Amino acid sequence: MAHVSDLIASDIGEYLRSHEHKSLLRFITCGSVDDGKSTLIGRLLFESKMLFEDQMAAVEADSKKYGTQGEDIDFALLVDGLAAEREQGITIDVAYRFFSTDKRKFIVADTPGHEQYTRNMVTGASTADVAILMVDARKGILTQTRRHSYLVSLIGIRHIVVAINKMDLVDYSEKTYRKIVEDYRDFAARIGIEDVTFIPLSAFKGDNIIAPSDKLPWYHGTTLMGFLETVEIDEERMQKAPFRLPVQWVNRPNLDFRGFAGTVSSGVIQPGDRIRVQPSGKESTVARIVTHDGDLPQAVAGQSITLTLADEIDVSRGDVISIAEHPASSADQFETTIVWMHDEPLLPGRAYLLKIGTKMVRATVTEIKYQVNVNTMEHVAAKKLDLNGIAVCNLSLDRQIAFDAYADNRDTGAFILVDRLSNSTVGAGMIHFALRRSHNIHMQHVDVDKAARGGMKGQKPCLLWFTGLSGAGKSAIANMVEKKLHAMGRHTYLLDGDNVRHGLNKDLGFTDADRVENIRRVAEVAKLMVDAGLIVITAFISPFRSERRMARSLVEEGEFLEVFVDTPLEVAEERDPKGLYKKARRGELKNFTGIDSPYEAPEDAEVRLKTVGNSVEASADQVIEALRRHHILGPG
Structure with a gap:
């Protein structure tokens, strides 16, 4: 009996070790209401063998309760956890699910399709490597399809899958598929989306999800799972970017040790590398890379580490440690894009708190340059920004911060705005560039104070x-x-x-x-x-x-x-x-x-x-x- 237990423990240990070394892909599903997002995720969970017997029994019972006819299972019920969602047949909140295959681990965010929940969609997309944009084959490209495409492009997701769903309801028509591909390519070109993969499928029936479907003999591309298992993830790309470590806290357990702890957002660092601390601009050399399990010869994007430096220089929470050859920039005024997430409108001149990485500063929107009509992509004048509004704004801070353009580094280029009275998150933003005036205007010292x-x-x-x-x-x-x-x-x-x-x-x-x-x-x-x-x-x-x-x-x-x-x-x-x-x-x-x-x-x-x-x-x-x-x- 003990021998059998040892074998089981050994198998579990081997299973856990195999998962530990798999890469992790984060992706979102988005699109219009009732395009099949939740059904697709439920199908992926089912096909990847991530469901227990009691879960399957429950979803089969719910399928009968909520209206599915015949022997078909409504896999959307695995994801739509809120009672309000089940009763209405829509997704309201962002639902996160984990699953795994032999090749990769996945975290998927099922985001809401309704226009009034745009802020939830932005939240789900903020950490994603891939966006699966669902299109109902019967309806084609809709306003919400364009809206979510723009948001995905804005947030900087580099890989987009246009999943043309419900092909079973159009008799697997190649003509219908080609028409949607043509329409979407025209729109994508106007907003600068380049990397698009089109996959015809049926989430309800399982066509082209895991294996190629014999009902789509005219399609010779990848299956959805085949794409997800092979696409390059941002973590791999960020390891090639310049080193950035936002300092989370100064680690000082005793008088003999002083280190700077945080999670590496990009790049690679080794002992002996020359670094620069921003926004102060002071430089030093990495002495050690310390972790709970001992010192490392190098650290890469995604790792939590503590750096010790060869020199005693001033470093505080919120500073960014960069590789000296390619440091982060510093400024206190920026052009940004802001997505507003609160019922009370954004008003230029009102002070908010801005959190970027581990740093919190006071911020004021000095100008709304224009608001974007996400239905038509038109730029319109605006004096305020209402809930779910998106605008290009100039932003002024009460001190300099270290940053990168959002297009280069999401971690050091993205921020949130916080209401100073309620501490509620009211907006999210992306830095485009520092305004020239930020570098040209300096406080002049005066002797009479x-x-x-x-x-x-x-x-x-x-x-x-x-x-x-x-x-x-x-x-x-x-x-x-x-x-x-x-x-x-x-x-x-x-x-x-x-x-x-x-x-x-x-x-x-x-x-x-x-x-x-x-x-x-x-x-x-x-x-x-x-x-x-x-x-x-x-x-x-x-x-x-x-x-x-x-x-x-x-x-x-x-x-x-x-x-x-x-x-x-x-x-x-x-x-x-x-x-x-x-x-x-x-x-x-x-x-x-x-x-x-x-x-x-x-x-x-x-x-x-x-x-x-x-x-x-x-x-x-x-x-x-x-x-x-x-x-x-x-x-x-």
């Missing part, structure tokens, strides 16, 4: 940011605060919302996008005035928390005081000093805060002024007391 300017005035510079509804009393209170500070001999400047719109911001309206840009400009001006040593007072509705947080981030800790003039809407509307609420209620004034545009009240303002029952002077005294409390002013 903010501390010197403030010291000459005998005060600590700061930014008092008044926010609240129209009619809340912001301008009146801010004006009284400035009068009191002036009487105290303080150096101030008041930036009022209406006054600024007569000059600096006269080109802006009141849409959400224009409101964001209005506050961005004011915040930048206020930053310069704080640097001049002034106590700066602003009075703006500034309805969005994100923009107020952006303004706070522009000045140093302790220099920003948010003053929330907390007046109920009904009170502000009753005051209505400019008659704006009446116009808004009559529909004559669009995008008016509190009526048809939201106001996001501060959650933790330094000063909260309840104006009902309080005079303007009493409210101003509260602000002056807050300035003393925060050590902006000396004792009264």
